[in-house]
Amino acid sequence: MTTPSAAVGASTALIARQAIVNSEKSVIGYELFNRSRAPAEHTAASDVLLVFTAMTHAGTEDIMGDKLLFVNCTHESLAGGHLELLDPSKIVLEIQDLGHSASAEAHLRLPMLETLKQRGFKLSFGHFVLDSVYAGWLALANYIKLDLTVLPRDQWLVLIQYAQKHSTAQLIAAKMETVEQFELLQQMGIKLFQGFWFARPSVFEAKILAPRQTSLVELITLLRRQASTDELEEVLKKDAGLAFNLLRLINSASFGMQREVTSFRQAVLIMGLKKLFRWAALLLAATKYANTPPSLGQTAVVRGRLMELLAEEFLSEEEADMAFVTGIFSLLDLMLSIPTADALQLIHAPEPIRQALLHQVGPLADLLTLAKACENNNDSVFDEAAEKLGLTNQQINWAHLRALAWSDQVNG
Structure with missing residues (x-):
């Protein structure tokens, strides 16, 4: 970086x-x-x-x-x-x-x-x-x-x-x-x-997912289970808007693709299921729903990108991807209006993400603590997390501002 x-x-x-x-x-x-x-x-x-x-x-x-x-x-x-x-x-x-x-x-x-x-x-x-x-x-x-x-x-x-x-x-x-x-x-x-x-607004009482949320959760679940391309395309055929928005997001300037991706099958071939899992998670946060405030999705996107940028300082590329998804899923309970544990089970979240969100264990949990502290005034929590991760003021500031700018491109 x-x-x-x-x-x-x-x-x-x-x-x-x-x-x-x-x-x-x-x-x-x-x-x-x-x-x-x-x-x-x-x-x-x-x-x-x-x-x-x-x-x-x-x-x-x-x-x-x-x-x-x-x-x-x-x-x-x-x-x-x-x-x-x-x-x-x-x-x-x-x-x-x-x-x-x-x-x-x-x-x-x-x-x-x-x-x-x-x-x-x-x-x-x-x-x-x-x-x-x-x-x-x-x-x-x-x-x-x-x-x-x-x-x-x-x-x-x-x-x-x-x-x-x-x-x-x-x-x-x-x-x-x-x-x-x-x-x-x-x-x-x-x-x-x-x-x-x-x-962090109040949790909604409604338990019914919006139609677009249902399609995205189904897609994310299939990606986690390493489903076949035919199975994944079947979900997208039922929701043409979802397919369009996912490809638009993948081709946006914020991802820096070298060539335009014109079909979901091509996206699978070029990026693989793990990267598509990340981008489907991002789309879940970036899409506007009637029952969730836009500021909630914006917060989730900033968290995810901030955690990813900081993770790149000391973790592998795959772990940085998981840091990104952890930040997105940290507000999954409010985005889907169901408890976090149920939401993570629904989409078969990777174990490191489950440990971070449900038990506050591991470096992903420490990164999430730091990302949350950037949104509030709890200085002692912020200081402890930054020191534990070995991150400098300069690294945190730079990643924070880049995350804000990147989320603005995604949500624009």
Whole structure:
């Protein structure tokens, strides 16, 4: 794997992410924040922007993809030359409040914010920007985040209506934790949401698979049992859409095929059943279903790709493939609305994957722990998993950003 060398050292800030989704629960962007294992050395969350800048220019692939990236910034970092290297149309700068010095300094900071806005950067503020002392800032806001953990519920509607009346900014309900909050805020007019709940929503009660899920599960089961090509093609004949989507995925730029695969039989011949098992698993996550939010599939794809990229550092190619499938299947219970053990039995999952998902045993389990920690704020779990696997900050950051970009191509 190609990684940036001198650009980002071993003491670099560690990147974590949290998805920002719309009312349909489709991911529109990610907030990147610093979870450095050396907090004394990295007090500014905008260290992430420095890391991101270096990585973007260290390789040829488009790290950003089509998603917006929300990056926390200190006021001091906004004057840094690294901003000149970025495409401002894809970056949302999250601006901090000024605390007790707001009345004296808000107007002094305004020219810098106006310059950034003119250069094409989008600006995001916390709900503090609704205070009259920040009136000049409010006019520049593209996004305003409402922190649900500090705002009393009886103030939500008042603030939402005030923000809608006095600005053109899109409102984001941040730190959302329950489906009840999601539904209530939708009724109040909020259209963008952020919170750990979207990475692990409530399990659905329904036990009936969607038709496309049924066909994919049948295909995955046959691939695991090393069925004949005729048997596999029979499944695809019953679901022409499945066959089309699988071939489209295999031929997409994200897989780098040297020549176009025009039939499933050709795919079997060129790639073999083990690779097709991996891609059928990916299609299970990437396909949109009525009973599962799109953000769930996106999370599964990022997990799988991140685990694969990290596994390539110390495991064989076959084991890296299993790492990818483990990440995808880590959300299988929610994708299929049945318990994980039953889902794994249904598709005859390989034993190392079963051990990782059901018993948290082996390097695949450690990789999954690390991948999950990239989605939340449990620093101790993150540190322990990274140390156990012997992975550096640089390796984790690079793989994380590449996984985000790759998943964007797959889900696009």
